[in-house]
Structures are given as C-alpha cells and as structure tokens.
Amino acid sequence: MSRHENFERPAYELEERLVKALEGIERILHRLIERHPATAASISQISGGTMGVPFGIVLGNTGQFQVTLSPSNGAITPSTAKWTCDDPSATITPDATGLLLAVATTTADTATSLNLGWSAMNTAVPPVLITAPSVNVPLTGAAGGTVPATAAAIGQLG
Secondary structure, eight states, X not given: OOHHXXXXXXXXXXXXXXHHHHHHHHHHHHHHHHTSBOOEEEEEEEEOOBTTBSSOEXXXXXXXXXXXXXXXXXXXXXXXXXXXXXXXXXXXXXXXXXXXXXXXXXXXXXXXXXXXXXXXXXXXXXXXXEEEEEEEEEEEOSGGGOOOOOOOOOOOOO
C-alpha cells in the first residue's frame, strides 16, 4: 500500500483511527497522573519574615507561603486547593496552582498571630483529600520595631 492510497480511504476510517489513537494517548496520560498523586503536604514560609523571627510577618507587610507536596512529584487538582486563615484582618491571595499564598496584614491588626491551613484533592482515582497541618504565624510590630503612637503628652524639661 502506498502513502497515496491512505488518502483515498474514506474519511470516516481515518477519523476512527485518529479517535482510537487519541483515546490510547489519553489512557497513558491518565495512568501517568495516577501514579503520582500527592499523599501529604506541609506549609512553609518563603518570604516576609524578619531577621531574628524565622517564621512570622511584620504587621503592614505581606508574607509568602508555599505548600510542599509529598512525594515531591505528587499531584493535586489545583481547582480544589483551599487555603484558610483565622485572622479576619489578613487578606489571603492564593496563586493559580493552589500551592502558593500571599498573606497581607495591616498595621491596625490587633492579633499577635494567625493560623493558616490548606487542603486539596489529589489525582488518585478516586481522589483523596490531602490536608497540611495548620501553621501558626506570629505577627510582629511595625517595621523597624516601632509601634504606631496612640497618644501624646507635653511635659516640661528642667
């Protein structure tokens, strides 16, 4: 059979062969994803801390956090990733992957710490909920170690 005879076959035969080939590729890709579902996760801070405070956010600044999956090539369904924060004054902004989070604080926040949580469904069949242990993040005074003044008094020197 020559290469030109393939073009003479009815279009539906070629379409059927193409559909079968694509289905085979889909099965292979699905098996690859199934082999590496995430089984555990942990939260860590990647920026926003202060010198001497290895884990925390200076009020009025933003801290960056990430989830590390186990195994290291573990997979989740990004649309199912959910971050939680118990400080109503903090603003949380996850990225599209669901693995990174920005936590913005205000100088007016009265909390001394906040708790972050994370969960997502892995790519196993059927999917399994993966939950990272909650992390307590200290909130420290304003940048430079100062706290905004709330009152003033006038006194005589000498």
